Amino acid sequence: MPETAVTALWYRRLVLALLLAPALLWLFALIILPHLDLALLSFRERVAPRQYVVSLAQYRTFFGEPLYWHVFVRTALLSALATALTLLVAFPIAWIIAKLARGRMSALLFVVCLIPFWVSETVRTLGWMILLRESGVLPALLVHLGITRQPVELLYHDATILVGLVYTSLLFMVVPLVGSLESLDNALIEAAYDLGGKGWSILREIVIPHAAPGITAGCIVVFMLTLGNYLTPTLLGGKNSQWFTEQIYTQFITRFNWEQGAAFGFLLLALSTAMVWLGLKISGQRFSDVMRRA
Amino acid sequence: MAATGATPDLQVRSLSKRFATHLAVDALSFSVARGSFFSILGPSGCGKTTLLRMIAGFIQPDGGDIAIGGRDLAQVAPNRRPVNMVFQHLALFPMMSVAQNVAFGLARRGVGRAERLRRAEAMLERVGLAGAGGKRTDELSGGQRQRVAIARSLVLEPTLLLLDEPLGALDLKLREHMKVELKQLQSAFGTTFVYITHDQSEALVLSDHVGVMNHGRFEQLGTPQELYYSPATSFVADFVGANNRLAGKALSVAGSLVELDTSGGWVVRARGHGAIAAGAAVEAFIRPEAAMLGRTPAELPAGQTVHSGEVISVLFDGANSVVLLRESRSRLQLRIALPQTGAYSDLQVGAPICFSFDPERAICFPARAAHA
Numbered sequence: 001m002p003e004t005a006v007t008a009l010w011y012r013r014l015v016l017a018l019l020l021a022p023a024l025l026w027l028f029a030l031i032i033l034p035h036l037d038l039a040l041l042s043f044r045e046r047v048a049p050r051q052y053v054v055s056l057a058q059y060r061t062f063f064g065e066p067l068y069w070h071v072f073v074r075t076a077l078l079s080a081l082a083t084a085l086t087l088l089v090a091f092p093i094a095w096i097i098a099k100l101a102r103g104r105m106s107a108l109l110f111v112v113c114l115i116p117f118w119v120s121e122t123v124r125t126l127g128w129m130i131l132l133r134e135s136g137v138l139p140a141l142l143v144h145l146g147i148t149r150q151p152v153e154l155l156y157h158d159a160t161i162l163v164g165l166v167y168t169s170l171l172f173m174v175v176p177l178v179g180s181l182e183s184l185d186n187a188l189i190e191a192a193y194d195l196g197g198k199g200w201s202i203l204r205e206i207v208i209p210h211a212a213p214g215i216t217a218g219c220i221v222v223f224m225l226t227l228g229n230y231l232t233p234t235l236l237g238g239k240n241s242q243w244f245t246e247q248i249y250t251q252f253i254t255r256f257n258w259e260q261g262a263a264f265g266f267l268l269l270a271l272s273t274a275m276v277w278l279g280l281k282i283s284g285q286r287f288s289d290v291m292r293r294a
Numbered sequence: 295m296a297a298t299g300a301t302p303d304l305q306v307r308s309l310s311k312r313f314a315t316h317l318a319v320d321a322l323s324f325s326v327a328r329g330s331f332f333s334i335l336g337p338s339g340c341g342k343t344t345l346l347r348m349i350a351g352f353i354q355p356d357g358g359d360i361a362i363g364g365r366d367l368a369q370v371a372p373n374r375r376p377v378n379m380v381f382q383h384l385a386l387f388p389m390m391s392v393a394q395n396v397a398f399g400l401a402r403r404g405v406g407r408a409e410r411l412r413r414a415e416a417m418l419e420r421v422g423l424a425g426a427g428g429k430r431t432d433e434l435s436g437g438q439r440q441r442v443a444i445a446r447s448l449v450l451e452p453t454l455l456l457l458d459e460p461l462g463a464l465d466l467k468l469r470e471h472m473k474v475e476l477k478q479l480q481s482a483f484g485t486t487f488v489y490i491t492h493d494q495s496e497a498l499v500l501s502d503h504v505g506v507m508n509h510g511r512f513e514q515l516g517t518p519q520e521l522y523y524s525p526a527t528s529f530v531a532d533f534v535g536a537n538n539r540l541a542g543k544a545l546s547v548a549g550s551l552v553e554l555d556t557s558g559g560w561v562v563r564a565r566g567h568g569a570i571a572a573g574a575a576v577e578a579f580i581r582p583e584a585a586m587l588g589r590t591p592a593e594l595p596a597g598q599t600v601h602s603g604e605v606i607s608v609l610f611d612g613a614n615s616v617v618l619l620r621e622s623r624s625r626l627q628l629r630i631a632l633p634q635t636g637a638y639s640d641l642q643v644g645a646p647i648c649f650s651f652d653p654e655r656a657i658c659f660p661a662r663a664a665h666a
Contacts, residue, residue, distance in 0.1 A: 195373075198402070210389060
């Protein structure tokens with residue numbers, strides 16, 4: 001009967017819509033709506049109390065004020081560096097978990113990577129501060145070992161920020177890497193070795209091409225997390241951190257200049273989109289393939 | 295097996311490997327003559343893969359030595375051995391084109407880009423894949439993939455090519471085809487092949503010499519004909535080719551012939567092999583094609599003992615057709631080849647039938663301690 005068929009079809013659509021509703025609601029209410037409002041905010045200028053005009057003034061300020069775009073570029077470069085360092089640190093770990101450790105050992109190593117995330121990011125970062133501050137554990141140890149004469153301040157350097165960022169991001173790189181390395185057939189490595197390959201050439205010709213989607217996925221996730229991180233650069237870098245999220249925070253909270261903050265937010269979004277696009281272009285990966293690995 | 299003239303391409307001397315509790319390879323010695331096709335045949339878990347991987351260098355032996363082309367390889371890493379391997383699932387590099395796969399080893403040896411692509415293309419032409427160099431490996435058929443795997447190894451001109459059951463993953467039809475192709479490739483290139491398999495028909499068809507391996511040792515080393523017609527042990531008789539196995543007790547030994555009584559009082563005679571005394575437990579083997587069928591005793595060759603039974607079923611398979619029958623006294627089941635004349639095409643299940651065989655073509659061994 002056509003009528004029942006139509007009813008059944010409507011019923012199925014209704015169920016589908018209901019099932020999707022929470023996700024769509026979340027997407028709309030928490031992501032699209034605020035961003036629309038922020039977009040509107042970023043394109044207006046206050047000319048008198050309670051009087052606004054549409055203008056590009058906020059964006060003009062960004063390009064006109066060297067401090068802003070200086071911090072912007074610095075954040076992008078340091079994030080890229082932190083991503084590269086995370087990849088370097090995570091790759092051997094992922095290799096051990098995926099290829100060398102077996103059964104329980106591999107699960108245990110995974111848990112070890114996960115354990116830091118049981119603690120809140122704030123507490124974790126404060127832990128680093130306890131270790132690194134001038135009166136902290138590591139400077140005291142350096143003095144004790146006779147490496148430095150006086151306790152040195154290890155906080156508030158770019159290197160400190162990088163250490164903190166790599167530490168925070170490690171897991172998000174390890175997970176997609178383990179996935180892509182586990183799917184690499186060991187016979188391929190043996191075959192490459194058998195045909196005269198050595199460690200480096202096998203890594204370059206076999207392992208990295210195979211793991212490329214996982215590497216790209218990990219890099220995208222880590223880069224986005226790092227770029228948008230606020231706590232780690234602020235706490236470990238102090239006044240020197242000059243992280244772009246801090247500028248956004250300052251505009252919104254300290255300066256109460258929501259229009260400027262919104263424009264900064266959009267610039268950061270544009271930056272992260274551009275870098276992801278660039279990363280995909282350089283590595284020759286497709287976004288859908290990569291996201292399946294992430 | 296003695297290598298004639300030149301230095302054998304592969305010499306293995308008292309090679310051993312133990313894994314935890316079990317001895318995978320047990321003081322094995324053999325040599326493979328230059329340019330020959332040598333197979334190692336054995337059931338899974340017999341140690342053949344361990345042996346192959348030791349030759350390739352992926353596993354360190356516990357003792358003994360391996361020499362390839364007269365050169366000892368104890369301290370040589372797999373990427374420096376004059377040996378290449380064709381892996382079970384071929385292990386072609388999916389991230390590379392066919393030509394890049396073949397050129398991979400040349401690139402590792404520092405051969406220039408233009409030269410290695412030229413040599414890869416020439417090698418692909420030799421294996422019948424001219425012009426396929428630009429394809430992706432997953433665009434090839436199973437047989438073509440195997441040829442790429444072989445080309446990838448042979449382009450390096452190894453002294454020895456090791457093959458780890460490369461036909462195992464193929465379907466039956468393709469496997470038959472690839473058997474012929476492998477044999478032709480080997481004679482065209484003249485490279486020494488060492489091939490491991492658990493499929494006795496592959497080993498018989500392909501090889502110049504076969505080592506039958508069981509529990510880390512060679513039960514017998516010989517030509518396929520020797521293995522088939524004069525097995526050295528009951529394991530070989532059982533494993534190589536189809537066979538009827540009759541367990542029993544030796545009644546008497548007269549010259550080379552043993553008279554044995556199978557459990558049900560059925561008495562047969564077979565050529566004895568090894569020390570057999572009257573009263574000892576023995577096992578005899580009769581090839582399906584060694585026995586003759588007859589509807590009446592008169593149809594059978596004169597002078598041979600006539601045995602009788604009834605037909606259980608007829609397994610028609612063209613030239614390999616056999617009849618399954620139950621011997622009257624012992625109730626043992628036997629497989630006997632049907633003559634290709636079609637004379638027995640009307641054979642009915644349950645019909646009485648006679649058969650006989652030349653005792654010289656049946657073989658009798660002392661019973662194995664524990665029959666696996």
